[in-house]
Amino acid sequence: MAFLDVIFYIFIVVVGIQILFYLFIFSKLAFFKQQEQTKTNISVSVIICAKNEAENLKTFLPSIISQAYSNFEIVLINDASSDNTLDVMEHFADTNKNIKIVNVENYETFWGNKKFALTMGIKAASHEHLLFTDADCKPASKHWISEMVSHFNTPKNIVLGYGKYKTKNKSFLNKVIRYETLITAIHYFSFAKIGLPYMGVGRNLAYTKTDFFKVNGFANHMKIKSGDDDLFINQIANKTNTAICITPNSFTISVPKLKFKHWYKQKRRHVSTAKYYKSKHKILLGLNYLAQFLFWVLFILLSAFLFNWELVVSLFVLKLITQYIIVYKSAKTLQEKGLIGLLPFLEIFLIIVQLTIFINNLISKPNYWK
Structure with a gap:
């Protein structure tokens, strides 16, 4: 031949x-049609881990504070920042009683490890239901918390949300970043719908404190620098405990990288975790x-x-x-x-x-x- x-x-x-x-x-x-969920008022801890994010906190934290949800706290984790991130957190905490600050200093064994800082924040959280986002993220609406947590129900203890990136016209890199984010979302949402959930994104993700400690948190992959979101979800998610939330009000919006080298470096970290996924x-x-x-x-x-x-x-x-x-x-x-x-x-x-x-x-x- x-x-x-x-x-x-x-x-x-x-x-x-x-x-x-x-x-x-x-x-x-x-072809998925999101069913409207019954709104709940369960207690929620919104967790934000920040390292050198003073300016982003000033810009985006008010959109978290002003959420139209009556029963939530904000856990701000200062991950050994070298700028005035802690000062900014304390400033917001002075005027908002529902903000709790966790100040994490560098610890030799876990230096530079976001998972260690997140673990400290999760331990400090007052509530069972945890909702995660990043310091550079803005909820698309005041109903972000209510939309995401409405999907918590027995046996759904994990909610995968969508974290989109802000559009910048006439930028090819912006289109690349948004397209890659779209395709990744198509993958992890679709796999979740066929009963094979394998990842979520830390910009918009929710799970319970019980599930976190049931598997000893990030212990199985603590030494791997990335993967606080996807590796953890890959470990605990299954066809019965995972829900997806794709209503526009549930999105978060982030500012994308402006230079290719910065985005490329970020993607290298993200891709490095894939080899640890289930077979x-x-x-x-x-x-x-x-x-x-x-x-x-x-x-x-x-x-x-x-x-x-x-x-x-x-x-x-x-x-x-x-x-x-x-x-x-x-x-x-x-x-x-x-x-x-x-x-x-x-x-x-x-x-x-x-x-x-x-x-x-x-x-x-x-x-x-x-």
Whole structure:
């Protein structure tokens, strides 16, 4: 059998795999209709871990304080900041009785480890239900807390939310960051809907204090600098205890990185945790990435030789149409429709970046979280 024949048949298999992923997994978010939940007034501890975030706290903390929810406290964790983060926290605490400050100093064994600081904050939290966000995040509405915690019910003890990034027009990097965030959300929300939850994002995530201490918190991966959100969720989440919340009022909005090198460094830390996921998650995610990579490589190769070009183009268009439908409907739900026009270019760019990150992480370990 000729070399191009083999490549062609592999291309058919790759297209089939991609379409199966979109139809049977990623469509779960695209066609998901969020049911309105009965609003509750359970006691909630909103936990924010900050390291050198004085200016962000000044800007974004008021949007947490002013939430239209009557029964919550804010636990502010100062993770050994070298700026005036602690001063800013104390200033807010002076005028808001529901703010509790946890000041964490560098401890030799856990230096530079956000998980240690978060553990101290969780221990200090007064309430069973915990809602997490970051110092540079702003809730999309005053109903963020009520929307997220309304999904707590037996047996749902974990709520996965969406943390989107602010739009900056005429910025390709901004589109890349938002597209990568969208695709990641499609993945983890869809996997949760098929009963295979594997991660959440610390910008918008909720779980219970009981679940945290039931598995000794971050003990199983404390030495891994990243993963306070995804590795922990990968450890405790299952098909019965995990809910998703995708109503617009439940979103948080963050300011994205402005320079590629800063975003790249951040993504290196995030990607470094994937190798610690459960095997079933690594296999499925790895297969999806490999199929994406081979789809473009094999299409370009076959097109260069015009090999069976009518069928190759037909398969290419079929995959793209399937992808566009699923991603468009998901982007509409998550209010990211402005990215769809650049989908092929953004996908190729991300495939290259992810490959580069994988190679770099094999050579050297990424830095601490701050």
